Every structure is written in C-alpha cells, then in structure tokens.
Amino acid sequence: MNLSLRQLEAFVAIARWRNLTRAADQIHITQAGLSLMLRDMETQLDCRLFERTTRSVSLTEGGARLLPLAERTLRDFREVSGQLGKLTAEAARTVSVAATPLVAADVLPQVCGELANSHPQLRVVVKDVDRRQIQPLVDSGEVDLGLGILFRPSPTTVRERLLRLPLVCVGARGSLQPLLGARGTLSWAALRKVRLLALPPGNAIQQIVDAQLAPAAPAEDRPTFANLHTVIAMAEAGLGVAVLPAFVRGTCERHAVDVHRIGPPAVSIEFFSIARRGSVLTPAAAPLLAALKARLARFA
Structure with a gap:
C-alpha cells in the first residue's frame, strides 16, 4: 500500500464538500484527476469510500472510519512541517x-x-x-x-x-627594552641570551621558535607550560620571556607586559x-x- 498525503488531502476535501467539483477546486486539481486519485485509493484499500450518484457524494462506512485518521494525519504532518521549517530557519x-x-x-x-x-x-x-x-x-x-x-x-x-600572524615576544613591562637594537628591533639573536618561557617540546609553535633560535640548544631546565594564559602570566611575573603568535595581543592588554615584533627574519604562523x-x-x-x-x- 502506498497512499500519499495528496490522496488523503483529496479524500478529506471530498468528504467535507460532498461534491467532486468543489473538492477539486479546493485542492487545485481537475475533477477527472480527482476521480482518478479516488479510484486509486479505493483500489489500494480494497474498499469503497464514497457512494456516488449524479447528485450527491456520501461516505460509506469504510470512508467514515478512515476520515478521522486522514484528518489527524494531515493535521500532524502540517504541524511537524511547520516545526521543521522553524528549525531549518534557526539552523541557517x-x-x-x-x-x-x-x-x-x-x-x-x-x-x-x-x-x-x-x-x-x-x-x-x-x-x-x-x-x-x-x-x-x-x-x-x-x-x-x-x-x-x-x-x-x-x-x-x-x-x-x-x-598570517607574526610571532611576537612577550615580557614583563620594561623587560624587553634592553634587548632592542639600535633601530628598535628585537632580533632572534637577542632572544638566545635570555630565559625563555616555553610550550611543551611537541607543540608546533615551540618547534618553530626553537628552529629560529638554533644553533642554540633549548635549555633543558627552561620553564615549560601547556597553557598560553599561564605563559603570559609567568612572563608578567618576570620569570622569563615568551615567543607566541600575535593573536595573544588581546590577552596581553590585560597584563602588565610588553609585546614586540621579532625579526628579521619575521616569522609568521x-x-x-x-x-x-x-x-x-x-x-x-x-x-x-x-x-x-x-x-x-x-x-x-
């Protein structure tokens, strides 16, 4: 059995109007198309749904039993369809x-x-x-x-x-000034001479930093932290300087730290x-x- 919502809609319209012409107008279909749809329903259900004469259309016992189910099905579908439409709009x-x-x-x-x-x-x-x-x-x-x-x-x-965001150096307020060159630049060579606050060795940012600081070997006892917020707070406390992506600038504005570009070479992430x-x-x-x-x- 393969009844469609369109067929249920046609059945309910005929039951409501008791007239094929008016029912066809309501659901925007020809009367011939409506009659064909009704015959297909009756064939699938193996049951006559209406008694038809030249002047009237009335529900059979089987049609009367089907009507509340058809009306409820259409009502439930319209309600769920409306809810799905709202969900789709919300998702968008x-x-x-x-x-x-x-x-x-x-x-x-x-x-x-x-x-x-x-x-x-x-x-x-x-x-x-x-x-x-x-x-x-x-x-x-x-x-x-x-x-x-x-x-x-x-x-x-x-x-x-x-x-692309540059790497920047973060240090306690005033601590980076002695590291600046004559033109106010901060070189990677200058950073080899200070205590570096590091991320874990497996961290991709730290690997890029260590590559720039080579050939100086990373100090085995350098302070290492997994969280960028912790690194910045430790730099603020004067425990060392950190090299981090520039998107930390917003965080650094809430700390007593200086932030300075590094280079040449300027390294970006x-x-x-x-x-x-x-x-x-x-x-x-x-x-x-x-x-x-x-x-x-x-x-x-």
Whole structure:
C-alpha cells in the first residue's frame, strides 16, 4: 500500500464538500484527476469510500472510519512541517565553532559582540576545547567550523587560511627594552641570551621558535607550560620571556607586559578555519569569518 498525503488531502476535501467539483477546486486539481486519485485509493484499500450518484457524494462506512485518521494525519504532518521549517530557519542563523581556550576567551568574544550589533539575527555557539579536539569535532559534524593555527591538511576537512600572524615576544613591562637594537628591533639573536618561557617540546609553535633560535640548544631546565594564559602570566611575573603568535595581543592588554615584533627574519604562523569536507556551511558562517578576519588583522 502506498497512499500519499495528496490522496488523503483529496479524500478529506471530498468528504467535507460532498461534491467532486468543489473538492477539486479546493485542492487545485481537475475533477477527472480527482476521480482518478479516488479510484486509486479505493483500489489500494480494497474498499469503497464514497457512494456516488449524479447528485450527491456520501461516505460509506469504510470512508467514515478512515476520515478521522486522514484528518489527524494531515493535521500532524502540517504541524511537524511547520516545526521543521522553524528549525531549518534557526539552523541557517546559527554557526557553531570549536577553538582553543585563548582564542575562545580573548578573540571570539569581541567577534561575537560585533556580530550581535551588525547581524543581530545570527547565533554563534562556541566550544572552548583542547587544540587536539578541534578536528574530531569538525569531522563528527558536532561543530561547523574549527578555528586555530597550524592545522595540517586532511582528507576529511577543507582548510581556509584567514590570515598570517607574526610571532611576537612577550615580557614583563620594561623587560624587553634592553634587548632592542639600535633601530628598535628585537632580533632572534637577542632572544638566545635570555630565559625563555616555553610550550611543551611537541607543540608546533615551540618547534618553530626553537628552529629560529638554533644553533642554540633549548635549555633543558627552561620553564615549560601547556597553557598560553599561564605563559603570559609567568612572563608578567618576570620569570622569563615568551615567543607566541600575535593573536595573544588581546590577552596581553590585560597584563602588565610588553609585546614586540621579532625579526628579521619575521616569522609568521597561519591562522585557519576548517570545515568538514563536503558539508554545506550555514549562511551565518560567512559573516562570522569576515568579522574574525577583521579582528585578527588588528594583531597582524
């Protein structure tokens, strides 16, 4: 049996009007098409639904039993259809992102605030997670976008480079001044002479920093921290200097630290958004990425 909603709609219209012509007009079909639809229903159900004469149409016992079910089915479908439409509209206005705690706490709030003013209908859902969790969340579809640096190419995701951000040196207020050259530049050679606050050796940022500081070997006893907020706080306390991506500038504004570019050579790190390959991003994603790119450009 393969009754369609259209057939149920035709059946209910005939039952309501008791007239094929009026019923056909209501559901915008020819009378011949309506009669054909009704015959197909009766064939599938193996039951006459109406008694028809040249002047009237009336429900049979079987038709009378079917009518409340048909009306309820159509009513339920319209209700669910309306709810799904609202869900679809809400989904189009929502974008979910995963980012590391520092980006989530010190970059995205300003971006979300700007969007609240420029696109008040949009909703941004932020998950602050460890960097290693970002790609799995994107792959599973739990979030629309992953945001961060140094994402490797993957067959399951598509990368979009938003910006190149320089590495900067962070030190306690006034501590970087003695390291500056005659033109106010801060060289990598100068950083080889000071105590460096480091990220773990396996961290991709730290590996880039250590490569620039070579041939000086990384000190085995240098302070090492997993969290960028901790590194910045330790630098503020005068326990050393740190080399970090420029997006930490927003965080550093709340600490008694100086931030200075390094170079030559100037070393940059790429900031990406990643999305699941083959997925269609919601319309809310484009304004978010544009606002994020504008925010990051202030640190470049």
